[in-house]
Amino acid sequence: MPQRTPSANLIGVLISGRGSNLLAILDRIAAGDLNAGVALVISNEPSAAGLAAARARGVPTLVIDHRKSATREEHDQEMARALEAAGVRLICLAGYMRLLSGWFVDRFKGRILNIHPALLPSFPGTAAQRQALAAGVKVSGCTVHFVDEQVDSGPIILQEAVPVMDDDTPETLEARILEAEHRVYSRAIALFFSGGLRIEGRRVLGAAPPG
Ligand code: GRF
Secondary structure, rough: OOOOOOOOEEEEEEEEEOOHHHHHHHHHHHHHOOOOOOEEEHHHHHHHHHHHHHHHOOOEEEEEOOOHHHHHHHOOOHHHHHHHHHOOOOOEEOOOOOOHHHHHHOOOOOOOEEOOOOOOOOOOOOHHHHHHHHHOOOOOEEEEEHHHOOOOOOEEEEEEEEEEOOOOOOHHHHHHHHHHHHHHHHHHHHHHOOOOOEEEEOEEEEOOOOO
């Protein structure tokens, strides 16, 4: 594939499943609220529902099944080639359920974002909503952060809190957090493209608090 220089505000989105965050980003772009374009959606899971939803909106998609690569890095290299060919400046993980290799993180250093359904550094990893309920916290939420080599680590760009109710189940808490996710991810992407974010150690400066 021919190489394209990263230009405009082009995003590559990595998914593994439902893709509701991807769709929320596409909605914001379509509404003119986010000055960006999704150049490519890649899923490691051929059956990811988000793929069909993206295609229905005319967004190019690609399945790169990790089971067909001998190593994690080989899989990541294939993704990198496709993302670079599409000319993306920013890579957004949106329910991408695989660890990225150090090679991939290094290649796109400072240009990969992730969204997590908890107020990090609390409750990293899977079943974050269940973890929050088990811990008895009264407030949880979501976090958009730069991706580094660790799981759900990396400097935090934005967070939005939601209350935890007495009668919450993991599912009701998930739904409340998801609404916040759909607001906050596009805001973080806009901040990234505004060029005003500075990473200083663990801190990201220049990110306005969610309004
Ligand atoms: C979201 O809760 C996100 O925070 C987490 O995985 C879930 C993906 O949901 N990383 P969706 O595929 O975007 O609907």
